Amino acid sequence: MASTWERLGFYASLVTRQLNGVPAIIWWERKVIRRCARSIYSTTGEWTKEYALQTRKDVENWWHQRIKEQASRVSEADTSKPKFYVLSMFPYPSGKLHMGHVRVYTLSDTIARFQKMRGMQVINPMGWDAFGLPAENAAIERNLHPESWTQSNIKHMRKQLDRLGLCFSWDREITTCLPDYYKWTQYLFIKLYEAGLAYQKEALVNWDPVDQTVLANEQVDEQGCSWRSGAKVEQKYLRQWFIKTTAYAKAMQDALADLPEWYGIKGMQAHWIGDCVGCHLDFILKIDGQDTGEKLSAYTATPEAIYGTSHVLISPSHRLLHGCSSLKEALQRALVPGKDCLTPVTAVNMLTLREVPVVIMAKADLEGSLDAKIGIPSTSLEDTMLAQSLGLPYSEVIETLPDGSERLSHSAEFTGMTRQDAFLALTQEAQGKRVGGDLTSDKLKDWLISRQRYWGTPIPIVHCPACGPVPVPVEDLPVILPSISSFTGKGGSPLASASEWVNCSCPRCKGAAKRETDTMDTFVDSAWYYLRYTDPHNPCSPFSTGLANYWMPVDLYIGGKEHAVMHLFYARFFSHFCHDQKMVMHREPFHKLLAQGLIKGQTFRLPSGQYLQREDVDLTGPVPVHAKTREKLEVTWEKMSKSKHNGVDPEHVVAQYGIDTVRLYILFAAPPEKDILWDVKTDALPGVLRWQQRLWSVATRFIEARTSGTVPQPQLLNNKEKAEARKLWEYKNLVITQVTSHFTEDFALNSAISQLMGLSSALLQASQRVVLHSTEFEDALCALIVMAAPMAPHITSELWAGLALVPRKFCGHYAWDTEVLLQAWPVVDPQFLQQPDVVEMVILINNKACGKIPVPQQVAQDQEKVHELVLQSELGTRLLQGKCIKKAFLSPRTALINFLVQE
Incomplete structure (x- = not known):
């Protein structure tokens, strides 16, 4: 028995359990004790037939850390393998994840797991777009330093991502507010300056005349007043830094033709450029x-x-x-x-x-x-x-x-x-x-990047009375933000008050000079981060050209449609510039783009425009009304927001339903580019709960049949059972084809889940002898669990561990001593790909099946020829002769032709 455990490797630790202090016993040749088939029940060893909430939690608690450790053991260093770079837009560390984050990162995590199973060298990196106005506002309002506030938020959000079971390439983590990142943002700015693509000129800014400071657009209310002082905002000309994006307009417009369709985003880019x-x-x-x-x-x-x-x-x-x-x-x-x-x-x-x-x-x-x-x-x-x-x-x-x-x-x-x-x-x-x-x-205008803010990348320019603007020498980078303890929101750029930092010597003539006190727009930080991910710890350059050439372009870029114009334009600009600087081989940074829709929550609004919390709404009547005033409410679906009281806390949802259920709901509720209306009472959530139960049930059937003591023997199947098994084989191959296509082409994972649900139902309906004796049933079940694994890693890991302990398996092409997420993605059997010479065409008359006729494969796609062959056949003569055929519909994919006949 010890040699069996050694062969099972990883699973040995799962089945050698302590029951009342005594290791469980397995009679391998005749029967496996049911308690030992289960991998998480170290106390009871029972395989519970119902996949209830507590079972889901137990499964996820057991597998959560193990799956994380699996991912950490996979090397990303082998550049001889074909690569797949999946990238989700990195978040601003606001302190708390919202459901939009969960959606985009679930998509990237699922695609990354799938590509790993296909044998690709995959990176799915994560980082933090960490500079920005909210941190500075927090410093003013809460007396917190922007750096402390930002780092605290990053720490909390990282834990949230971990609790969601998302396996990012954490060793590639970047944070834009750290000197080891913004050093290279400054380096790229200097390259732009030297190329004549960064310059200063006067431009209008929002000016608060009371606080004597520049305001971001977000700090000006709808009435044109300052968010803080309440003063009427004025337009004032100040000398500002620009990046000459217009220099690349034509190149970027022309390059759109070489990109795949981006769900309308290419049109938005083209319109923006003009x-x-x-x-x-x-x-x-x-x-x-x-x-x-x-x-x-x-x-x-x-x-x-x-x-x-x-x-x-x-x-x-x-x-x-x-x-x-x-x-x-x-x-x-x-x-x-x-x-x-x-x-x-x-x-x-x-x-x-x-x-x-x-x-x-x-x-x-x-x-x-x-x-x-x-x-x-x-x-x-x-x-x-x-x-x-x-x-x-x-x-x-x-x-x-x-x-x-x-x-x-x-x-x-x-x-x-x-x-x-x-x-x-x-x-x-x-x-x-x-x-x-x-x-x-x-x-198209050039890009104004100056911000009169503290919490941003310092612009690496020194202003000298004799030499004019002089770039900081590369060897002196980074220009580090000085530590400022007091933030008032008044009196212009906070950096201007750091006199020891501002006053410096000119790098060229060594005379007295002053540093630039504007910082860069945060869009600059995010315009090149995808390149830093390819070589995140390089101390000598922004990235290695060799590594960038291997990993770039990003194969799939996932993010919100609201970033489809400005961020995407700036990111494309930086990539074109780096290409012209011989820093990277590819001109365009992103191959396929997936602009996912919003997750919307239901809102309840009074005629005055005030939004109400759900507990203040009476939903018992025919229309929602205000619980106190009985006023009728306007009910709509809007982007989740605290101010609209329609947000959902991801941690609460996971606690209520489990990680896999939330993942499946997000993937199944709508195609990724469409909005999701968050309503757990709809068919989507009950549907994925039922599907997990069906997965559990079909695996239970198989485990119980194969551990019943009866030796499985395919030769014992009769002709009817063999035909049933053959249909399962065909269905499995069809589902593999369709699911793989969804993962690689349109990313309609909702459709992929629907296909897997259909296969689950077919396996549940299989006869008991087919479950016990059929190679085809076992292979279809294995393929089902493996294909579901990227979307629901916890339950499938548990099911695979159960299947791994079943004796006398027929499927030798799976690595049974390896976890499900490390299995090879199922491929279509070669025999299925060989088209038969003859297709059995199903004949329907007025939507009722009436029989089949053989049709040569080469004409099975041609409706006119199929129509003619049916009329010439004995079946067609008997059923259609003398009848008035109004119309015929051919479905080549399902080998079916339907005749609509005058009754």
Whole structure:
């Protein structure tokens, strides 16, 4: 018997139990004592037939730590294997998980387990998007340091994730507020700066005139007042840092064509970017012939005609008229509201070196998001009319030839080129000289990343009176946040008060200088985190190119649809930039994208708009009413929120139903991209509870049959029983095909669960002799449990442990001394893949089965030919001759044709 335990390996510890201090005894050749088939009942050894709540809890308590240990033993270092990188969007450490978190992480956990069973090298990493405004607000309101508040929240949420049984690649954990992460965020910023893609200019911010501080949009209420002081918020121009995302607009727009369909997200990305048909070009501004040091970037959709420029048009709201520009006074003097105004300011095109006047337009706004546009009469009737009305000279630079083609004239060395060739040549020259030329749309803006906040990545720039802005040398990174003890929410950026930190020497001239006191938008931290996961502990670079090339792109990215535009755009931008910097081989960061729907809770709202807690609602009548006032309530389904009193605590739900039940409910209630209306009274929750009981029951049938003392012998089955077993074999292969497809193609795990439910029911209905003697039943049961394992790891681990102890198993292709989550994913039997020469086509007349006829495989998909063969057959002649056939429907997948006949 000892050798048997050695063969069983892992399961030896599960069956060698102490019953009243005496090890259990197993009579292996004749009968296994029932108490020993069970793996968690070390006290009784009984295999309970009902999978009740207490049993579920016992099973999950037993397996929880063991499954976690299983995952930790799997190496991720073998880069010779095919890889699968599944990534769920990392959370902000708010302190508490909500059901939306549970949904996204259950999806990623399930897919990761499935891919591991397919033999893939898998990572499913987790980290924390840990910088941000809430931590700073907590510091103001609760007198807590942002770092302490954040780390405390991370610790609590990590425990919550662990209690949910989620197996992440925790050795790859990253936290964006730690210096070992934001050092490399700063490094990438410097790379952008050196490439001319990070720059400063004036931009509008929300200004609290009482607290004398900048407010985030979230800190301004619907009335436009400050969240803290209550003052009316003003718009104020401050010098801000930008990342030039417009430089990659065309490349990112074009790359969308190479990506798989993203459930409408590609369309949202394309719309956000816009049609990249033009570019911005840079101008130097002068007044009275004197260079002012000011620059202006203006857009044109026809850069090939730039030598025909007559003017540069700016909107009345342009920063030059309202910020700290030296031209502000001159421009405001020239402004006459409602009129196109010629100004004393001129603009010198940095590509052509030609000088034209600056005009303030009569209309309030330009098209798209533009605030400056190049006027070229040769290509715009509107520009022609404006130039003529103001008496501005211009040249016609587009010549139409007799054959209808167009060429450039009066355009220096570009004269004689076709418009298409000149467009390409001029934009490339502008790009080479770093004076614009990057193809973009008239709606896309550069990314403003400055935040006047403490709790963010410091921008690694030193401002020197002599040298201007100077990047911190890479060897001096990270620029660490100073420790600040007092947070008041007043008086501008908190970093500005850290004088010892702010005052420093210039890295270039060593003179007195000051650090930049703005911090970066948290979207910068999350724009490259997927790359850090590939090499999270690298102290010398953001990531190893070799490891990034192996793991990237992310094979499946899972997250909320609300992040489908901005975050996804910024993440794609950083990946394109890193590709151009030779840091990574792949340009696009994500292959497949799964934008999961919301989990919505029911809300009860008074006519005044006030939301009520459920205990304040009377639900006994035909319509819900307020329990006290009897007012009728508006009942809707909305995103779960504390303020709407419709949230659900994941820990309470798990305590009530168990981990596997919650996982299955989330996966079964709706396709992942659809919203879930959280209502435990619907069919979804009872359905997954019943299914777990059926899984338990079918395994119990098998264990009891195989431990009954009767030796299983397949040759004892009669023809009817063999046919029954054959159907189970076919059904098993069909389910493997469909479930595998759902896991790899559409991620409709609700449909996968439905398929497994069908297989469970078929196995429960099998005759007792088929259960005992059939190889096919055993194989189908094993496949069922293995396929259910990624979705419900605890119950399937328990069931597999029970099956492992059954003697005389027929299925030698499973590793019986290994846990279920380490089994190979079932594959379709080769015989099932071999198409038969003839298909047995089922004939229905008015939805009633009437018989079958043989149909050649090569025509079984063709309705007209199948229709004809049926009419020519003896069965068709007997049943359909002389009848009026209204319509026929062929179902090739189920080999069925249905004739609708006039009665």
